[in-house]
Amino acid sequence: MSLYVQAIVNGFLVGGVYSLMALGLSLIFGVMRVINFAHGDMMVWGMYLSYWLFVTAGVDPYLSILVTGSAVFLLGAAVQKGLVNRILDAPHEMQILLMLGVALVLENVALMVWGPDPRRVSTTYALSTFWLGPIVFDLPKVATFGLALALALGLYLFLKKTDLGRMIRAASDNQIGALLVGTDILKVFTLAFGIGAACVGAAGSLMTPFLPFSPSTGLFFTVTSFNIVIIGGMGSFLGAFVGGLLVGMSESLGAVILVPSLKEIVSFVLLVLILLFRPQGLLGSGR
């Protein structure tokens, strides 16, 4: 029994950072209607940047989120400004294709630069744990959860309270309406893509203390982010958050109930069930 509780706790903690990653995807899709197929690869770049800072300068991954977040922000903004903005009027599949191209370039440049072997950021506290009753908590996972939660909250406040956030939400609700009241829509797009990318870049850094990664990890995280966004409900902030926690928990439960290598199956079966019975997602508004 305690094995299952343990698995749920671990999954919940990892789920927090999944939520942050999915929030980025949700924001990008919500504003531009562009499916960011390079989402996971942007995250991998964040992870390698974190790794590189750790190995060369000894910067702790929890500190380097500032650098990785901004770097991946610039990457995302550049993709939007330089590429996606050029084909806004093109059919939807062309935008998907463009993002697939970006994903291919990012993944394979990473492979050429760093090679296919998994890397790990081995901090001094990587293996430290503490007990709370019968449950073990991994310190890095708890720290990651806390920071992910804080960043998600920050994003929420930014979107709700600031002028820029309002502009982004306006563009997401009604593009033409936003244009009519004088929003510089291209600027908002660039900003929104940048922020979405920054979320996933920071999420990448936050995961490095407990998750080995390689360039091919990207596709898995791209697909997992899609999964989370749909389970939670497209366009719902809270939905993406709850979806992330659910997917995290179902993965770690799956690893315990089935075999570890089958852990993905549980979350994808969950996705299929959601699509069958509640296609708008758990907290989606059903549009």
Place this chain on the structure above:
Amino acid sequence: MRQKLVRPRYLGLVLLALLWFLLPIYYPSGYVVSTAVLMGIYAIIALGYNIVMGNTGIYSFGHAAFFGVGGYTVAILTVNHGVDPWLAFAIAPFMAALAGLLVGLTSIRLSHFHLAMATIAFNVILTNLNFNWIGLFGSESGIGPMGKLSIAGLRLETDFRYFYLTWTFVVIVLWVTQNLVRSHLGRAMAAVREDEVAASTSGVNVVGIKLMAFVVSAFLAGVAGALLAFYMPYVGPRPFTVGLSIMLFVMVCIGGQGNAWGSLLGAALLTVLPEFLRTVAGFPAIPQEIRMVLSNPSYHLVVYGLLLIVFLTYLPQGLVGIRLRWWRRLIQRQPAAAAQPAESHV
């Protein structure tokens, strides 16, 4: 549409026939022919995928799963149950079509992004089972050793012989899909792609047509899977992952959606490009350091990606679109209409 535009189709057929006869004679074995076999197999799935993606406008990202169902059906039946190879070959497409029907029934009513996700989910689930269900799928190393097909006592064991089998299928599939598109069903598909509401008000059963397109293309993916299974020594999970599903999307888009010749071209291009880049890397005139970079398979994919990006920002109609544009300019002496979705009248 102008009737003249139909003619190059026959030119294409003649060129294909020439290639079909000459290529294996010039290169009876090895590299070139084996690339051509794989190209043919990918062409078949791409042609099938084009029905769903190009003609009907459904974004499936799980077609590699149907490819896999075809391949594994053949492997399981022949290796584990001793079924006659040709019988297994005949069963495989129907199993794939059945899988297509099941996936279609659960997800066909979903909107674009949701359907894409649902199909990715099915693909991921199948790949996971392939890797982990050792009793049925033999895990990572796969099922084998595979037997070979034979026609009238002639074992199709060399690339040379298999080339002819594969490309016979390509021509048949090309012919079938071309005719399908021109049929009543094909027009209904085009109507669904252009506007679902309008299609249903003019009496088209939208869900039925989408399901039909899905099943037909899954069937063709099953044919390709069976062909691949008899070509490989072992049938393992690697060829049937989401990566291939995504590549199919790229093939069809690069070629020009809804255009069967375009899909063929897209499949050919994506199979040949890595080989081409590898050849370029072999030129002695190129300095050693650059050759090191060029022979790195990741570099090929980087070039792919860059090509895609350039294509999309400059040639949104795909390769066949360029020709259409030049053709129109030549005939009509008018600038071509820009950035229209590819029309299927070539």
